[in-house]
Ligand SMILES: *Cc1c(COP(=O)(O)O)cnc(C)c1O
C-alpha cells in the first residue's frame with residue numbers, strides 16, 4: 394500500500410506518520426476501516442468479525458504500508474489480517490500448548506528455567522500477529538499492571554537463582570518510556586539480576602517507536618539485550634533498519650527470533666533473503682521457532698522434517714553468522730529443543746518416540 398495514499402485517507406501529515414503515538418492511535422482494528430484503506434480485504438466481513446471477536450485485530454498504518462498484494466499469499470496480510478482458519482479448526486489444539494499457565498509462580502511471570510524467567514508486562518501489542526502463540530490473552534480481561542508488577546518484583550526479590558529477566562508481553566514497547574524506565578530500574582535494583590532482555594516486535598511493526606529518547610533510557614539499563622521478530626525480508630525496510638541501528642548504537646545487541654510460518658517464510662529463497670537481510674543490518678538470527686501447536690495457529694504450521702530440510706539448505710547457502718537455531722518448544726522441563734539437520738538419529742527418535750513428539754511437532 395502506498396504511504397501517501399494512506400496518509401491522505403487518514404488525513405495525516407508526514408510528521409504524524411513518524412510519531413509512534415499517532416501510529417498506535419491509528420491502528421486499524423475494524424473490517425470497515427481496513428476495507429476503506431485497502432480497497433478490498435482478503436477475508437469476508439462475517440469471518441473477519443467472528444475471528445476478531447475471539448482474537449482482536451490491530452494493524453499499524455506503517456505495517457499496512459508494507460502490503461504489496463491484498464491476498465493471504467502476501468506475508469504482511471497473512472501475519473496481520475484475521476482469517477477464517479483461525480477459528481475454523483475449532484478447539485482441536487490447546488490454547489496453551491506450552492503449559493505456560495502452570496509455570497507461573499505469580500500471575501504472568503513464567504519461570505521454567507532455573508536462572509531466567511519471562512515477565513509478561515502487558516497484553517497489548519502494536520500489531521496482533523495472527524500466528525502468535527499467546528493469542529489466548531488478547532481478548533481476556535486485564536487486571537491492574539501496577540499490582541501485577543508488584544507481585545512480580547516481590548517474587549524476583551526472593552528468587553535469588555534468577556540472573557536474567559526477559560521483559561515480554563504482549564509488547565513491552567507499547568508502554569511509555571517513563572513506565573518502562575521505572576520497571577527496568579526496579580529490576581536493576583535487585584543485585585542478583587545481572588541481565589535484562591526485552592522481547593519486542595516493535596522494530597518490525599512500528600519502528601518509529603525506537604526514538605532517540607527511548608534508546609538513551611535503555612542504554613542506562615545495560616547489559617540489556619533486545620530480541621525482535623522479523624519473519625519475512627519484506628519487513629526489513631529502511632525504517633526498521635534505522636530502528637535496529639539506533640538500538641545497536643546505544644550498545645544494545647539486537648537478535649532475531651523468527652517463527653517458521655507456512656506460506657510466509659517456509660521456502661528456501663525467502664528464508665535465505667530473510668537471513669541475509671538480517672545479517673546486512675547486523676541483527677543476529679538467534680532462533681527459528683517451529684510454529685507451536687496453539688489454538689488458532691494451525692494453518693501456519695509446517696512439519697518438522699521440512700523445517701529440518703530447510704535448515705540444511707540454509708547451512709549450505711548462508712554464512713554461519715546467519716544461521717539461527719531451529720527449535721521446537723515443549724511443555725514442562727524440556728523447554729526449547731534444538732532440531733539439527735544432522736539428525737538421522739533424531740529422525741529415528743521421531744519414529745520411535747512418535748507418541749511424544751506428535752504432541753508438539
Ligand atoms: C524462551 C524462554 C526463555 C529464554 O530461553 P533462551 O533459550 O535463554 O532464549 C525463558 N523463559 C521462558 C518461559 C521462555 O519461553
Ligand code: SF4
Pocket residue numbers: 517518519520521522524525526527528562563564593594
Ligand atoms: S508482538 Fe509478539 S506477543 Fe504481540 S501478537 Fe505479535 S508475536 Fe504475539
